[in-house]
Amino acid sequence: MTDALDLARHTLLETPGLSENDLSRVMDKLLSHQVDAADVYFQYSRLESWVLDDGIIKEGNHSIEQGAGLRAISGEKTGFAYTDDLLLPQLLEAAGAARSIARAGQSGTQAIASLHNAPRLYAPINPLDSLSEELKLELMHKLDAEARSIDPRVKQVSVSMVAAHDTMLVMNNHGMLSGDVRPLIRMNVSVIVEHNGRREQAGSGGGARRTLDFFLEDDRALGYAREAVRQALVNLEAIDAPAGMLPVVLGAGWPGILLHEAVGHGLEGDFNRKGTSAFSGRIGEQVASPLCTVVDDGTLPDRRGSLSVDDEGTATENTVLIENGILKNYMQDTMNARLMGMAPTGNGRRESYAHLPMPRMTNTYMLAGKSDPEEIIASVDKGLYAVNFSGGQVDITSGKFVFSASEAYLIENGKIGAPVKGATLIGSGPEVMTQISMVGNNLELDSGVGTCGKEGQSVPVGVGQPTLKIDELTVGGTAT
Amino acid sequence: MSADINQLQQTVSELLAEAKSQGASSAEAGVHGSQGLALTVRLGETETIEHTNDHGLGVTVYFDQRKGSANTTDLSPAAIKETVAAACRIAKYTSEDPAAGLADAELMAQDIPDLDLNHPWQIDTEQAIEIARECEDAARSYDPRINNSEGASVHTQNSLFVYGNSHGFIGGYPTTRHSLSCAVLAQEGEDMQRDYWYSSHRVPSELDSAQAVGVEAARRTVSRLGSRKIDTTECPILFKADLAPSLVRSLFGAIRGAAIYREASFLLDHLGEQIFPDWVKVDENPLLKRGIASAPFDNEGVATHPRNLVEEGILQGYILDSYAARKLNMQTTGNAGGVRNARITSTGETFEELLKQMDTGLLVTEMMGQGGSTVTGDYSRGAAGFWVENGEIQYPVEEITVAGNLKEMFMGLQAIGSDNQIPGSIDTGSWLINKMTVAGN
DSSP states (O other), X not given: OOOHHHHHHIIIIITTTOOHHHHHHHHHHHTTBOOSEEEEEEEEEXXXXXXXXXXXXXXXXXXXXXXXXXXXXXTTEEEEEEESOOSHHHHHHHHHHHHTTSOBSOOOOOOOOEEEOOOOSSOOOOGGGSSOHHHHHHHHHHHHHHHHHHOTTEEEEEEEEEEEEEEEEEEETTOEEEEEEEXXXXXEEEEEEEETTEEEEEEEEEEESSOGGGGTGGGHHHHHHHHHHHHHHHHHTOBOOBEEEEEEEEOSSGGGHHHIIIIIGGGBHHHHHTTOSTTTTOTTSBOSOTTOOXXXXXXXXXXXXXXXXXXXXXXXXXXXXEETTEEOOOBOOHHHHHHHTOOOOSOEEOSXXXXXXXXXOSEEEEOOOSXXXXXXXXXXXXXXXXXXXXXEEEOTTTOEEEEXXXXXXXXXXXXXXXXXXXXXXXXXXXXXXXXXXXXXXXXXXXXXXXXXXXXXXXXXXXXXXXXXXXEEEEEEOSBO | OOSOHHHHHHHHHHHHHHHHHTTOSEEEEEEEEEEEEEEEEETTEEEEEEEEEEEEEEEEEEETTEEEEEEESOOSHHHHHHHHHHHHHHHTTSOOOTTOSOOOGGGBOSSOOOOOOOOOOOOOHHHHHHHHHHHHHHHHTSOTTEEEEEEXXXXXXXXXXXXXXXXXXXXXXXXXXXXXXXXEEEEETTEEEEEEEEEEESSGXXXXXXXXXXXXXXXXXXXXXXXXXXXXXXXXXXXXTTTHHHHHHHHHHHHBHHHHHTTOOTTTTOTTSBOSOTTOOEEEOTTOTTOTTOOSBOTTSBBOOOEEEEETTEEOOOXXXXXXXXXXXXXXXXXTTOOOSEEEOOOOOOHHHHHHXXXXXXXXXXXXXXXXXXXXXXXXXXXXXXXXXTTEEEXXXXXEEEEEEHHHHHHTEEEEOSOOOOOOSEEOOOEEEEEEEEEOO
């Protein structure tokens, strides 16, 4: 049994003892009021995590989350209820609560009418059991030893490993049944270095929708340990960051958090339907420099942000958001797509069965341009070169966004100079995108570490970009 | 409520018994259940009605100095066995850790005071919708420039929680929490701004009125119209009372046990040292009646007590659970789970008096991003607010950053106002800091 939908039916219907007829009864109850759309979402997740600290395996945790979320939509109104018991009486009770959003009066009945098998972007495997416990812990100890062996200034090392096995099944009011089995793994190494009383911290990590062998391939996880130490040692030498408007060159890969904050959230369908985004009503307009083509691509095999189907059962897509600077598309779930008269784009996501789906990003990145990365740096007389970031945030209405550099350097006379302390960069999304004057030929995606928060819900995402130059951005250092 | 407190206590007892029968030398377990209603009214119409219903149990087992933990949302008898087994399996692989274990038996709370935390809101969906609608209406009718809305929300939650461990400690209690919030948009020409306001309390009758929350959300939003960027400068900064708690959290992050024993704090070795001007006093009162963060015992069953964290500007103690305490050869401070109800003594100025005292500088009313390092104290965050000259607000400011070092910011504290608007878990007024770098044009 390797088909994800069959596995999902087994885990979420057969195991708790629910029949397809039971599922139809629950749907019929949702549809016994005047609703436009409805769905029932089942989930069973297992998660295992390990923490190495102070050279010992300090903590381990095993977690099981299961339940079902039931949603009824009438126009722009949504009713929602959930239960952590996968039993018919509780499901019917939740359906009764969810449907109360709509007026009484039958809108139909619906049995399972179709099975949706989307192309699989990752294997429906359980990563928790993909390595023996001995090998998991041996790997963590190896990373600890590697980090400490690189430099005597390394004082503290923490290593974490997380493996999740998430199974979902969703039925909608058209009778479509869709399911997915989603592996997700993540490792992180964090170090503290000390020299002459000065301390600095840095971290590095990666992940994918794979088995834990991923970390062993090409010594990938050892690379996280080396990278964390390298960044921490760079920060030991860092001088005060400049304050004010400067040309900023962003490195390839993880700095793509720029796109996530500056344009990504502002192009999510819900904000645009409600007219609350700085990008509302601007499809067809020039919103970025002609060098910019930005996509949201949920279809990349094995990537952290990828999904075979989204949490509404829609197959994910490679959606062009901005093409040569022109705004082309928003990211949609089914509800916002329907209300805006657009097509869903496979961006309907939820943190769990206990949360409502909404339009969310998958892997958001900018396509490669033509410039040589060295040529981009050489073009800057005095500016900042930022290569690693710790996070960001956006106000989608004003368009103002921040992202915080954790590794950055001065650029002086076209050359990379001294490292500077972490600083927050702030800009206006729509303005910054028009200020992108050079785009590198070196597209990279991040290493699989991104988590995006929206309205209290966290989902795994990916970002990426080539090296690029922003003519002017405010750098929030202390050196004036 | 689908589960009552006796049922939860029964589940905790079963978890502990099961842990013992599976060979654990000691164990601790917690079970929680909550039910609630969350709804939003947008542009006068009901947008979402969510019926929340959460359960969970967690268990930590110790095999001498090795530890394993597991949790689940499934409270069935079968799940209890499986969850304990999962925790025991984990403990086979974790390392011997001399600091691991339960908090000392003699520290367990002996009697559990009633902190008056349980005040269910007798409200049905229709009444809640009316309150949200009244709140949003108040915001939308405040000013013609308010032209859009993210809606007003009412949220009410009843929770039950029981914790027990193999010292024989078991305790639990019900709590409630209710909130009312509103977010609206204003537009003037191309300029579009959004802001929000909220009220949150354990007692429904203590919530600010729907009208007051709506008006404050609207006032904040409209006041941001016409924001501009200012030139890069160094100047005094006044952090508005609702933002000041984030600075207090930076302090707490740096004096947490884990930051200290890992030597990952800019306040390492500062116990007994001056970290604020000598008028600054920071107290914690976990036993505050009706307090939003109150708890009669901490996450390890340790009795909580009011304590003093900073006196005359001098750091009096760290924030410790039993693990961090053992790492540091100290005693737990009953802070497993964090600091509960901190209060920072005000110097007594009203907000207007603080503006006068600052004279010329930046009033910060919003911050964006994380931007503060616990290890180095380096601080840099996105900000919005108002430029102040001669003690008077001149115009709104946005797209700037404020930066400095937390150690210097704490020592540079000039005054703390008496203008706290929100009875949150950190009770403080606006903070006036002598100097930070503002990056703008």
